[in-house]
Amino acid sequence: MILKKEFIHIIRDTITLSLVLAMPIALVLLFGFTISTDIRNAKISVLDQSMDTQSKALVDRLSASGYFQVVSYPNNELEIDNDFKNKDIKLALIIPPNFEESLSKESTVTLQVINDVSDLNVASILNNYVRAVVQGYASDYNDQITKSTSSFDITVKMLYNPESNSVYMFVPGIITLIMVLVTALLSSITLAREKETGTMRMLLITPVKKLYIIIGKVIPYMIISFISTIAILVISVTVFKMPINGSLLMLLFLCIIFMLTAASFGMLISSISRTQVDAMMITMMGLFLPTVLLSGFLFPLNSMPMVFQVLANIFPAKWFIMAIKDVMIKGSGFFDIWLYLAILFGMAVVFIIFSISRLDKRN
Amino acid sequence: MYSIEANQLTKQFGDFTAVDHICFEVREGEIFGFLGANGAGKTTAIKMMSGLLLPTSGTAMIAGYDIRTQSKLIKRNIGYMSQKFSLYGDLTVFENMQLFGTIYKIPRKELKERIMDSLRELDMEKQANTLVDSIPLGWKQKLAFATAILHRPKIVFLDEPTSGVDPIVRREFWKLIYLAASKGVTILVTTHYMDEAEYCNRISIMAEGQIKLIGTPGELKQQMGVDTINDVFVKFVKR
Structure with missing residues (x-):
């Protein structure tokens, strides 16, 4: 029931909905064409x-x-x-x-x-x-000349991305950003909004289980984010000729797990914030920036000081990017990335448990 | 048989005692007024009685259930409406009532009947498919009340239900309260309006987390030797 209500909220809020659906596509095109580091001619x-x-x-x-x-x-x-x-x-x-x-x-x-x-x-x-x-x-x-000479013995070996095509690097990063943005930001705002308007207390006073409240809020945003992800993939494959070397099912499964993690992170944030503005600020500073900086998406992790390399481990994005690159570029299967999946899923469970326990404290 | 029995109910936040050993009883079908300045502890007391907050010490029986151990059963048997209007603005009148009705597991068909009945009582049948955001505040408050009693709770907590509403709607609102009480629903209401306090069967005045005065409006007026509850309150605050 809460699920249905949440869907109605989303659909009636046409501005947010169209933003959420159009933004990923715009972002991919923007990143793909402008930040491209390929040089031609x-x-x-x-x-x-x-x-x-x-x-x-x-x-x-x-x-x-x-x-x-x-x-x-x-x-x-x-x-x-x-x-x-x-x-x-x-x-x-x-x-x-x-x-x-x-x-x-x-x-x-x-x-x-x-x-x-x-x-x-x-x-x-x-x-x-x-x-x-x-x-x-x-x-x-x-x-x-059928004889071996060692002339030009420059051994530059470019694996997986022989053309050093930067789109290959950006698409996984963008998918991550979109999913964090859509799922975490929106789900954190929606819960905070209910606190602001007082409807949260209404819900808490009813016999409905807290887990259901959280799940009812997480699922709709996961679905929207899933649609966005598919749009991004379609564009990446058709416009930027990004290969998907691994199985598509594996890729989608991985995305779903990450969306769950992102959404539950959003829940966690909104469970500690009181207003929508709080939730937005915390998501931006506490999740979005670290995702951009510490996920290895823009800046390689192993050239960072040790402190940041360790810090990066607590953000889900790092694990997801490693996994999605493996699946898309190297064609890895379940057994190659199960550890990443387990870490992401574990994080989601911890976040959800924590946000449920926080839910009534602020009300 | 009492609907509400509070016994030494206490809540502390750190060093601050929000509710300080309050004891009172409310009979079934009674309209009980909870008066007091802001910060007197009314809302905290209501939160404890509705199962949102565990007391630091003491206990209370709500509809015969212990707030410490049976909060789930309490939740099924109470209704709640807060000072802040708390239905979903982007859902229609009908959808809002349907949502809360479904949460209380009212069978679908019966729920629809109940919703239509209560909308008829409110004279809001035509607004069933209107977004809640677009109806006037007074109507929203009446709607919130109707929603809070949709699952036929034994007790309804009203936390300043009429703040910000004009006198005419307030009177209509109190008609709804009387109607519900006549059906045996116990009502605990907090308010700022002293004229509303006169409508209650019994009232209590809280300050610093304690219940300082309790009784029927008539008794309190007699006790303080004044003519209105407003004067009772003013005299009490000066004391």
Whole structure:
């Protein structure tokens, strides 16, 4: 009954409802297109000092990769400098003289890359691209002449995300954010609203079980958040070509468990806050910010000070992101991620028990 | 047979004693007024009697059940309406009554009949499908009362049910209270309006967590040698 009432609340509140359903889609598109760290057609210059077949093949390969667009062929290093200033190139490649010859004779050939490091991120991404292209070239070359040389022995191994496609990293993060935002924020506000209007006391005075009150509030928001999640997945797969390597069922199951955790965290927050504003502030500061900062979504966890790495463990988002990345990118199954699932579920149970025990204290 | 029997009922919050060893009885079908300034302990006392709060010491029997051990049975047998209007504004009149009726496990068909009956009593049949937010406050309060007695409780707690309502609606509201009392429902009401206190069968005046005066309005007026309950209250506060 409380379930039904909660649905009516949500459906009658059309502004919130449309916001909740439209926001995730807008967010995914926004993140996917704007915060994308992929670089396409970066302008580069190539100073080719040998001008032989192999050096040309390498340059062709760079242009064909789609990452680079060779805009000029300077004749000396001074001209490269000018290209950086005038032609807005991001990177210059210098191929040493007698390239072909050294390839066949020497064990190591040195290519020089000059970067515009005014944007550190772009520079390091482009460097990786160059490495990847050169390495691909080297292995093909070695295959061709059927003898093993150690030329260009750059061992950059890019697992799971060979294109370093940033959408792969962002989609799990966005799903997490949306679910935290929709489930935790909304469910925390709804309970706090009942406290504010006094209807909570009405409910508590009736013989209805507290567990039912909580469950009745959690489920509708889980369903809405589930719809959002599916929308995000559809967009990620169709628009951003995000692969789902694991089983879809596993993925959805994982999402449901996380939604339960997020919603019960919301309940916990509203059980300690008195007004909707309180609930909103606590969710933002206490849950949303840590989710963004400490989940490993934007900032890698293992480069953080130990204190924060430990702290991150108490937020459900970290575990969920690890699990969802495993499922979506690595294709992990239940037995690979059961520990994460167990942790998330355990957290949900603890949150719910705690919020039930807090429920009557404030009333 | 008493509906409410409070015996040395006490609630402390830290060092502060909100309710201090109160003892009183209310008979079945009686309208009992709970008077006192804000912070006198009325609301805390009601919370304990309705099973929301455990007393620090002492006890009370509500409809024959012990508030310490039988709060679940008490919840089934009481109704409650608070000073803050407490129905859902974004649900219709009918949906609100249906929600609370269902929580008390009234069978669906009977519930519908009861709702229609009580709406007829309130002369609000036409508003059954109106959102509660869009009806006037006075009507909302009457509706809240009707909802609180929908499951036919033995006792109804009314916590300042008429605050902010105009005199005409207040009179209508008291008609509803009398109607319920005539059917044997015990009513415990807190109020700020001293004229309303005159409507009660018996009243008590609380201060500093204690019941300072108790009796029928007539007795109290006689005791203090004044003509109205308002004067009783003023004289009492000055004392």
